[in-house]
Amino acid sequence: MFFQRLFGSSNDRKVKAMMARVAKINALEPQFERLSPEELRAKTAEFKERIARGESLDSLLEEAFAAVREASKRTLGQRHYDVQLVGGMVLHQGGIAEMRTGEGKTLVATAPVYLNALTGKGVHVITVNDYLAQRDADWMGQVYRYLGLEVGTIVHGLSQGQRQAAYRADITYGTNNEFGFDYLRDNLVYDISEMVQRGHNFVIVDEVDSILIDEARTPLIISGPTEDRSEFYKVVDALMKELIKDPATFDHDEKHRQVLLTEEGSERIEEILEQAGHLAEDSAGLYDPANVSVVHHVNQALRANVLYTRDKDYIVRNNQIILIDEFTGRMMQGRRLSEGLHQAIEAKEGVFIQPENQTLASVTIQNYFRLYSKLSGMTGTASTEAQEFGDIYKMEVVEIPTNRPIARIDDDDEVYRTAAEKNQAIIKQIEACYLRGQPILVGTVSIEKSEQLSELLGQHKFELNGQTVTGIPHNVLNARYHEQEAMIVADAGVPGAVTIATNMAGRGTDIQLGGNVDMRVLRWRDEQQGLGIEVTPEMAMQYKAEVEADIADLKAKALAAGGLFVLGTERHESRRIDNQLRGRTGRQGDPGQSKFFLSCEDDLLRIFAGERLDAIMRTFGVQEGEAITHKWLNSAIATAQKRVEQRNYEIRKNLLKYDDVVNDQRKAVFEQRHEFMEATDLSDVIAEMRSDTIDDFVNRHLPPKAYAEQWDVEGLDEHVRDYLGLELPIREWAAEEGIANEEIRERIAAAADARAAEREQILTPERMRAVEKSFLLENIDMQWREHLMHLDHLRNVIGLRGYGQRDPLNEYKTEAFSLFEKLLVDLRQNVTKWVMTAQIQVEEPELPSLPEGLMEVHLDPLTGENVAQAGALPEGLSAAQREALPVTALPANWQSTGRNSACPCGSGKKFKHCHGALV
Template sequence: MSIFQRFFGSSNDRKVKAMTARIGKVNALEPKMQALSDAELRGKTEEFRGRLAQGASLDDLMEEAFAVVREASRRAIGLRHFDVQLVGGMILHQGGIAEMRTGEGKTLVATLPVYLNALAGKGVHVITVNDYLAQRDSEWMGQIYRFLGMSVGVIVHGLSQGQRHDAYGSDITYGTNNEFGFDYLRDNLVYEAGEMVQRGHNFAIVDEVDSILIDEARTPLIISGPTEDRSEFYKTIDVVVKELIKDATTFEHDEKQKQVILTEDGAERIEEILQEGGHLAEDSAGLYDAANVSVVHHVNQALRANILYQRDKDYIVRAGEVILIDEFTGRMMHGRRLSEGLHQAIEAKEGAVIQPENQTLASVTIQNYFRLYSKLSGMTGTAATEAQEFLDIYKMDVAEIPTNRPVTRIDDDDEVYRTSAEKNQAIIVQIEDCYRRGQPILVGTVSIEKSEQLSEMLKAHKFEIDGKKKTGIPHSVLNARYHEQEALIVADAGMPGAVTIATNMAGRGTDIQLGGNVDMRVAKWRDEQRGLGIEVTPEMAVARKGEIEAEIKDSKEQSLAAGGLFVLGTERHESRRIDNQLRGRTGRQGDPGHSKFFLSCEDDLLRIFAGERLDSIMRTFGVQEGEAITHRWLNAAIQKAQTRVEQRNYEIRKNLLKYDDVVNDQRKAVFEQRAEFMTATDLSEIIREMRLDTIEDFVSRHLPPKAYAEQWDIDGLDAHVREWLGLELPIREWAAEDGIANEEIEQRIVAAADARAAEREEQVGDHMRTVEKSFLLQMIDLQWREHLMHLDHLRNVIGLRGYGQRDPLQEYKTEAFSLFEKLLTDLRQNVTRWLMTVEFQFEEPPQPPPGQYFEVHMDPLSGENAAQMGLLPDGIPADQREALPVAALPQGWEDTGRNAPCPCGSGKKFKHCHGALV
């Protein structure tokens, strides 16, 4: 293979080489574009659209469109695309992933395929990892698009429905993956077509594609509504569990699988405590009695909250609120909550305000949302390690784009120490050395806690420089606590002698430029002047920018002379990509750079996978205190451990997707049918078909086709016709007639039902079509909500069927299909019943209370994956939830069936909601 590659190149080389001829055509057009006036260049957009309308394809326009964007970029923002950036643009246009090193200008690359695909007028979505980048890129790159006569919108948290509608109506829309996904779900909860904000899924480019489509994809997006408040119960269980775990023999903690379970002794102890406190159901046989399933669920979640989730690593507490931290980017994830009471358990643990539990209204996985797009592409600095997953799930090829200038970075082998104390001492020595020589250094940590520990050590460090004794090395800390200063801290990390400690560097979006960042420094100066009440004139801004550029030029020369940016990793991450992203921060655009990782046998990755063995090897070879071992074999062993963890995470995502694929077809069918109903003006024929199907179901159930008349269940049919159709019919007399067949009885019921429907329509008048549509949409939502709840409970227990030598996934498919058939039957029957029995009274609809819906990102090891990860089922059955405290039934609800969904919209059965009170 190596000989073959030597002559013909790798598949990636051949892929990139195939673009060379087309790049030549783009370059050949450059003089022609430069000769055009601004108006003529802008006029190219309408010219291209006209050619598309006449039958030309986007591929036919590609070279010319790229040349137009390159020239527009040069005029609008002063940046000209390199040839390798043109290659990246072509890969994105083809629906692939462009892997480009940090500093190679991925943001600018996206403008090429975005403009080309936006010409079709169907909308292009550019997805980023956070609101800051979405806002920044839409303004920065938006200058190019607007120069060429295109509209640009941005979707960020907090926009109104109208603002979102306008943003999606633009030619190009920027936003985060969460905003796009939640808007898709919200669009399928509205009752008027005009309230939908998205206009289809044509083409999307995902920035930091590995972070969004791999890391984020372990957990689905969920829109949920509130249920009853059980905050006191969470506090009670938390106190019990905290007392229990003081004895380590009461639980088993598996760090590899990230699981914690009670031991037999622990279960007995907690049963005694709960029994004494009166928290178990009366007359129950013990903790694991069916009546106590809710208590067991809360105990398991409190155990996980106290053992698995660590403050300042997995979450932080700010202003009494528990905010999750993204393990891959180190950012706070506002608005995201763990599911099934786990977030409430953490709030109880920290003494924070406990928010009510939520019930799922709609959900979708990241994978299935992005697979809605007709064409999907992405870009990142690290995708090659996950190339197989991108191909398997998203059908996207990864292409490694060559750098514009050769990489001169030096990557040292890892240094491994026996203890964390020895490693930390070596890290301090390395930081001091860089600080003395004026070399900027970026120190990467894996948690807030460790970044702050290192910060304290630097503050206390005593050293001597130029004959003077000093205490403390000046440094900046970037983690979730200082999230707001992120761009500013990163921009100054290339200053001579700058020491920056960062918790993960994935998708930061701001380059570390040696000497500093001109734009950031100018923006900071403007803010300072504004704070002093000084109005900045254009002349002052130009003068100050010139001074800053001169200062940065001097600083850059000092940083280059010291060896460029030094990247120091204090620990290996579970994912190789995160380590590669940290390394990629240095050596941008041909700059010199250096990177090294310092490890110890006490680090989580090594301790869990090879700690004892590695420690014994170091003892055997007589490694002294403070000494490190370094070898390429050791690097390979660490990579192998990382690969195992990555493979496990891939299995979690793959399992999640397999189960969600079962529901995805059902979700698409329901959402598409719902959209059709919402846009239709007359649903009377569909309503009648539902009524006929309902009557047919009743008759076939009580009067089986091949049964004798003596075997007919006349009483049952009569009861159903009274309850569900509101009809008083002489069915018993009909059945007594000689020679009558069940088909004739069915026809008589149909005739009576049609007459009743016509009579009701005459009473309601012109409003009937609106009433039918409203009832149908509400009932779809209620039934779908209950269906999702049943599927959640099914997922929690389906794994146990593996003990019976049955495939849990196949069992889940079968049961999910049966549940979906039941959903359709219930939908027909409930819509028929409502329209035939409910008394109508028209008034202004009540406004929903604020905060009625929540957007949550589920915990990957909770609920969705519980069965696959070997966890015990711990869902709370719907019939064990408390009834809502409502004084009396609203008018028209008295005839609601006991097993029908409650008209209040809670998603519960009537008998467990308002019906429980009468």
């Protein structure tokens, strides 16, 4: 402690060293101010040339940062503070810059982004939503374009060409999901020209804790549709609604968000299903392997009815279930829970039930971002997760000093016995702020809670100017009013404004005391246009000057009333989310105040410390409406939050351990697939696969050390006929005196090579190369898809090995390796079979296309369930055309039909132009 006071903390020493470089940047400022726009832009070309000659980025840092600062002054009218340049250095070094809300993180990123973009390898900037990606790209793009760099944006709904153009730009903004899914899609396409990304050089992650911690609890998955079982979901849901009326039929663990049927519940549902004829014939009960699908439906129906609450976890709009993002309170349009859970909720709410999906490709957030050569991030709240950032991502957290001293007052929490008492105290606090003209932001944890509070405010009676008034005017910001978000946030700093927000994490918009000039001007423009009045530049400038004067007056009133008051109605399970809410006040040295109001009935306290806390309050005789406040209480709540955070860290670490097992396999498959797409001639690969396949068959049926009488000649003959399309006298060869298995192998190989050469002459070498490439890529995808399905099933049951005193992770590693070896064997055998036995038609071969109905899936960070979003469908049949196709009339093995063969449905069309469009 003494040495820390004497020499400063490790963080202080790092900041001090960087401030020395800031002094050099400041010294360059007069020189860069004298440059003309053309001369300043020419600096970019000069820097690139110096890099090409071998200079390091680090040696250019002071000059590049000075250039960006000057460009920002000229385009945005904003000059980087010294501490913002320090933050930029931390990002350039691949660390995490922890900066308070309002310190200008968006501007901080411009300097390291520009410096690293000079290499020409591309820089990615990750934000938490599409709105912020587009806003930041447009806003900060002015700086980059002024310096001669191109800026692109990746948002949902872009075409493939638009994505390619955005990734080719020097700097690309977008969300983590879009970048991750593009990576997965790039490894599903069948032509190198269809890929959109061009490598992973340098990335800056905004709100790094939200993306790399919260969302990293679950992987990104691309899935495709399976068969429709909507009616059975309805049947099981109706049975489940009846069953759970009796609490004895299920156990609900709120702490771990799990629900299971009790023995009594299992017996009852088994009896009901058996009577209704939903169990397989001759099965030994509900948990017989033949009824695994029924058990799955039962479990998902139970979870949908017990764990998921309307207006908290999801809302119903336009006959659809729309999920709510726990961390931002936003609607997640198009996202779906996977593994049948979303369908179970649709059945529960009586809306249209959409088909399920199966995994085609997946990657964890951790392993995607570890692809980058250099990873950095910025946020207001990272120090609580510093250990995880170091362990998983090798990133160091550096706390950046504020530009001005913090003047915010953080009051101790007030804890009440009941939610009703707490709500009354909250209403009184809101009333006090409203009457004295102090803007107040009220943070809630769910839509339901925000609407309850809104109702209470609307009914509240209070004295105003000697008269009794009913209802405190207020705005509600949650998923229901998502469209008005920007306007509501813009007005939240006006004196006397009352704003109820579901969650302010990742909103990306600062609450400015007095109001937001740009939003006021934008609103006025819309009003004028609505009246048919054309707004001239002179009119806009005059109105803006009036607004600036008005806002300055309003800001003075808000400051005099104490600045923004932030009121938390509950503690979140993560301290970071609470800190983000608190951080909305006290920006840039403004005064402010924050306080949390809690009750023993709040989820966090009720689950982790409710009974003990209630007993303490009774012991000390706390009266109704009275709160207890103490620093020890704050510590106890922080401890409860730490326990939850630690549990979530273990979930993420465990997920990563299992995904690391698959990650090497994924890299090997994706890299090999990429090489195959780039290649024009794969004949050597195909020949090697054919040779290995023959070796496999001969060694299996004619083991080297076995006697000839022990050989399985029939099995070898069958495999040679099925996989190589050859009718050979293998029985006669095997009967020859003294023949060895190696000689038989050579004869089979010679015959196979001759057949391959003959088929190539019929088709022509050029067409044969295209066919080989098509078959190879299609088979890789088929085998990888099946491999992922097997791994999913393995993950679901591997935990049971723990009961046998075996480590599930080690068991998973062993099993996954065996499955991967099987994948490689199956791949070469199937490719050999397709190339050697497929029906040859002299027609231009086509590369296969992506399956239709792809879904982008990211598991919900709170529940650990898959969350999916409909991906862009490739060209082909329309939905109506697909529905019109008589799928039920097809034979069971219709999917194995050759692409150029007649479709088995009897339409007369080729398979690829008919039902082949479905696979």
